[in-house]
Amino acid sequence: xxxxxxxxxxxxxxxRATIHDVARKAGVSTATVSKVMRGIATVKPANADRVRExxxxxxxxxxxxxxxxxGENRRIIGAIVPDLESPFFGxxxxxxxxxxxxxxxxxxxxxxxxxxxxxADLVARxxxxxxxxxxxxxxxxxxxxxxxxxxALGMQAVLVDRVSPDDRYDTVxxxxxxxxxxxxxxxxxxxHRHILLHGATRNSEAMRMRIGGFEARAHALDPTVxxxxxxxxxTREVQRQAISAYFDTHTGAARPSAVYSLSQHATLLVxxxxxxxxVAIPDEIAxxxxxxxxxxxxxxxxxxxxAQPVATMAKAAVAVLLARxxxxxxSFPVSRLEPCRMILRESASAHHALSRRARRGG
Amino acid sequence: xxxxxxxxxxxxxxxRATIHDVARKAGVSTATVSKVMRGIATVKPANADRVRExxxxxxxxxxxxxxxxxGENRRIIGAIVPDLESPFFGxxxxxxxxxxxxxxxxxxxxxxxxxxxxxADLVARxxxxxxxxxxxxxxxxxxxxxxxxxxALGMQAVLVDRVSPDDRYDTVxxxxxxxxxxxxxxxxxxxHRHILLHGATRNSEAMRMRIGGFEARAHALDPTVxxxxxxxxxTREVQRQAISAYFDTHTGAARPSAVYSLSQHATLLVxxxxxxxxVAIPDEIAxxxxxxxxxxxxxxxxxxxxAQPVATMAKAAVAVLLARxxxxxxSFPVSRLEPCRMILRESASAHHALSRRARRGG
DNA sequence: TACAAAAAGTAAATCGTTTTATCCAGATCG
DNA sequence: CGATCTGGATAAAACGATTTACTTTTTGTA
Numbered sequence: 050x051x052x053x054x055x056x057x058x059x060x061x062x063x064x065r066a067t068i069h070d071v072a073r074k075a076g077v078s079t080a081t082v083s084k085v086m087r088g089i090a091t092v093k094p095a096n097a098d099r100v101r102e103x104x105x106x107x108x109x110x111x112x113x114x115x116x117x118x119x120g121e122n123r124r125i126i127g128a129i130v131p132d133l134e135s136p137f138f139g140x141x142x143x144x145x146x147x148x149x150x151x152x153x154x155x156x157x158x159x160x161x162x163x164x165x166x167x168x169a170d171l172v173a174r175x176x177x178x179x180x181x182x183x184x185x186x187x188x189x190x191x192x193x194x195x196x197x198x199x200x201a202l203g204m205q206a207v208l209v210d211r212v213s214p215d216d217r218y219d220t221v222x223x224x225x226x227x228x229x230x231x232x233x234x235x236x237x238x239x240x241h242r243h244i245l246l247h248g249a250t251r252n253s254e255a256m257r258m259r260i261g262g263f264e265a266r267a268h269a270l271d272p273t274v275x276x277x278x279x280x281x282x283x284t285r286e287v288q289r290q291a292i293s294a295y296f297d298t299h300t301g302a303a304r305p306s307a308v309y310s311l312s313q314h315a316t317l318l319v320x321x322x323x324x325x326x327x328v329a330i331p332d333e334i335a336x337x338x339x340x341x342x343x344x345x346x347x348x349x350x351x352x353x354x355x356a357q358p359v360a361t362m363a364k365a366a367v368a369v370l371l372a373r374x375x376x377x378x379x380s381f382p383v384s385r386l387e388p389c390r391m392i393l394r395e396s397a398s399a400h401h402a403l404s405r406r407a408r409r410g411g
Numbered sequence: 412x413x414x415x416x417x418x419x420x421x422x423x424x425x426x427r428a429t430i431h432d433v434a435r436k437a438g439v440s441t442a443t444v445s446k447v448m449r450g451i452a453t454v455k456p457a458n459a460d461r462v463r464e465x466x467x468x469x470x471x472x473x474x475x476x477x478x479x480x481x482g483e484n485r486r487i488i489g490a491i492v493p494d495l496e497s498p499f500f501g502x503x504x505x506x507x508x509x510x511x512x513x514x515x516x517x518x519x520x521x522x523x524x525x526x527x528x529x530x531a532d533l534v535a536r537x538x539x540x541x542x543x544x545x546x547x548x549x550x551x552x553x554x555x556x557x558x559x560x561x562x563a564l565g566m567q568a569v570l571v572d573r574v575s576p577d578d579r580y581d582t583v584x585x586x587x588x589x590x591x592x593x594x595x596x597x598x599x600x601x602x603h604r605h606i607l608l609h610g611a612t613r614n615s616e617a618m619r620m621r622i623g624g625f626e627a628r629a630h631a632l633d634p635t636v637x638x639x640x641x642x643x644x645x646t647r648e649v650q651r652q653a654i655s656a657y658f659d660t661h662t663g664a665a666r667p668s669a670v671y672s673l674s675q676h677a678t679l680l681v682x683x684x685x686x687x688x689x690v691a692i693p694d695e696i697a698x699x700x701x702x703x704x705x706x707x708x709x710x711x712x713x714x715x716x717x718a719q720p721v722a723t724m725a726k727a728a729v730a731v732l733l734a735r736x737x738x739x740x741x742s743f744p745v746s747r748l749e750p751c752r753m754i755l756r757e758s759a760s761a762h763h764a765l766s767r768r769a770r771r772g773g
Numbered sequence: 774t775a776c777a778a779a780a781a782g783t784a785a786a787t788c789g790t791t792t793t794a795t796c797c798a799g800a801t802c803g
Numbered sequence: 804c805g806a807t808c809t810g811g812a813t814a815a816a817a818c819g820a821t822t823t824a825c826t827t828t829t830t831g832t833a
Contacts, residue, residue: 067788067789067790068790069789069790077812078814079789079790079814080812080813081811081812083790083791083792084812087791091812092812093810096812111789112541112788113539113540114480114485114541114788115789115818116790116791117818118476118477118819118820119789119791119817120790120792120818132501133504133505134502135498136498136501139495140495142522143495146522155519160504176472177473177474177475178476179474285705285709314705314706314709317709317710321709321710324711343647347647347651347679347680347683348683349683349684349686429818430820430821431819439783441784442782442783442822443782443783446781446782448820453780453781454782455780455782474820476820477818477819477821478821479820480787480790480821481787481819481820481821
């Protein structure tokens with residue numbers, strides 16, 4: 050056991066400078082140092098300079114823990130997402146982190162791993178940290194245990210992505226409904242009258258919106274349109290079999306002329322299945338996917354997809370939250386619906402569909 | 412001043428119970444409450460019970476901020492990854508989070524967004540929090556600014572994934588070298604003598620290992636083997652053109668009989684290119700990818716890939732770190748090399764290659 | 774029964790900040 | 804000239820825990 054020499058212990062850092070060290074070196078009180086650090090103006094320029102010198106000389110940095118302890122606002126925001134392995138939430142968290150930093154906040158991220166029980170627990174944990182506010186992407190919807198816990202603990206929060214506008218919470222979501230309607234516009238407008246709607250879990254609010262938006266617009270445009278909705282909540286392998294079975298039983302004239310797949314994974318599934326059956330895309334069948342991915346511009350054909358405005362959502366979520374936290378806004382909850390973008394690629398486009406219809410007619 | 416003052420501010424939660432409230436209610440001192448909370452035995456069962464009752468009655472929970480302030484060990488570990496949008500790091504972080512929680516630690520995650528400057532900054536930030544230890548996945552290698560900063564600040568840390576074993580740091584990585592050697596075994600053993608090695612950036616330590624391991628073993632097995640290495644650091648579109656150009660100039664007998672792609676994205680790129688050219692996999696060309704992904708078991712054909720032991724790595728990283736932090740281990744740095752698993756699927760297998768060779772011979 | 778040792782309990786110091794209440798020296802004013 | 808402000812500065816009180824250094828009780832032993 051090395052003992053005695055405590056200053057330049059090779060393993061341990063020489064005790065970090067505290068605000069007291071700075072104050073002593075600059076010949077002022079800690080209160081003054083604190084003011085300088087936080088940019089408060091009522092300090093004589095000469096003193097401020099000496100403080101800044103001392104800070105530089107000692108490599109002083111504020112300890113966010115100690116700093117947060119006293120004040121009402123600890124300048125931490127919590128973020129809870131259902132899953133960190135999906136690129137979408139990864140990108141969302143990256144955006145949140147960036148936005149939080151820009152406003153001088155720290156962020157604590159946690160993954161609920163698609164468990165509602167864990168979600169509620171994490172909310173409580175965020176409350177333990179006395180976070181200034183929380184950004185919650187609920188596992189299912191704004192009616193889950195996480196959201197209830199937020200209310201129960203009287204926390205400030207913004208609900209993101211898997212929610213529908215609600216009059217009890219601030220919410221930020223992609224406009225799933227409108228985006229799906231736009232897909233309907235594209236496909237119906239291109240002459241498709243038999244469409245497969247294919248997706249994963251029906252559980253989440255977002256998924257309901259995607260389905261609802263498409264069906265409503267499609268039927269509005271042409272009440273006779275045929276929509277086959279195949280949504281399963283099952284394991285990967287079951288999903289694969291399901292889609293395969295569908296195309297087994299829907300051949301020839303019974304085969305839809307377009308597919309709208311409701312998630313990245315569903316899109317890949319459909320793509321592979323059609324490839325295996327050597328169905329030509331987009332000539333024999335058109336494909337549009339919800340949620341864009343890198344690989345969709347690499348495949349052959351490249352895939353038309355709805356891109357979610359993830360960066361915008363992140364920025365908006367932080368903005369809405371901080372508006373409440375800092376400006377003590379107490380007005381009605383706001384619901385932001387960020388528009389999606391449709392990225393037209395080879396697998397489905399207005400142009401191509403028209404020529405297809407023309408061919409049919411001729 | 413806060414006497415019987417328990418006003419229930421409607422907007423703000425009724426002031427949270429502190430350890431003092433619990434102590435008063437249970438008729439003991441705060442020190443005793445603290446002992447009970449942290450499971451220290453020297454407390455009379457009767458008292459312990461009354462404390463627990465009070466805790467339950469008041470919904471008391473420890474404030475991790477205040478709790479960490481005093482002690483040497485704040486029970487926080489920091490994690491810095493180059494990127495949160497890739498499923499691999501997402502999974503890694505999820506694993507780290509789980510392991511940290513199991514040991515009663517909080518975790519703070521941050522993304523360096525592939526920037527070495529930011530990496531060093533984040534390390535300093537972690538030090539501000541006085542984390543117990545840091546898990547760093549460097550942008551490039553163990554020789555980057557992040558690692559240097561760790562040393563400069565005298566922090567405890569484990570370097571993960573993009574590093575090679577080093578005598579200054581604890582490290583945990585997938586055994587890229589051995590895994591690539593195993594791929595060489597598979598492909599050379601199956602009779603392939605002309606192989607394309609295709610990948611993204613050559614920057615990271617991991618990538619160098621993947622290339623080195625393959626080339627060394629392949630040449631050891633058969634010095635005459637021809638390996639075309641095509642590694643580019645460019646944009647997506649350039650990469651696509653590069654791979655396309657390669658196959659334009661390597662047709663017929665000049666076309667390799669197998670491809671080993673060094674990243675998920677590279678694998679997808681190759682797959683699409685071969686599809687477009689209607690080259691049959693695995694009959695005309697075999698394909699093995701480094702880094703497994705969900706979609707590889709969904710495509711047609713399914714793809715043989717090297718799966719990284721991400722869960723194991725996460726667990727190991729936390730274990731190694733906590734061994735140093737808690738047991739004050741001061742022994743030599745440990746270097747853990749976690750073995751990868753090869754998942755044989757349709758795109759390349761020993762069985763298939765054999766029959767292929769037989770066909771050739773016949 | 775008496776006394777030392779061990780166990781249990783506590784007051785107070787501490788961690789590194791922020792915030793509050795106070796103070797002080799000049800400036801302004803009547 | 805005395806009273807009132809006022810811009811700057813500060814000592815000291817939080818913040819909510821942990822930990823230290825004692826004190827008090829209980830237990831064990833002679």
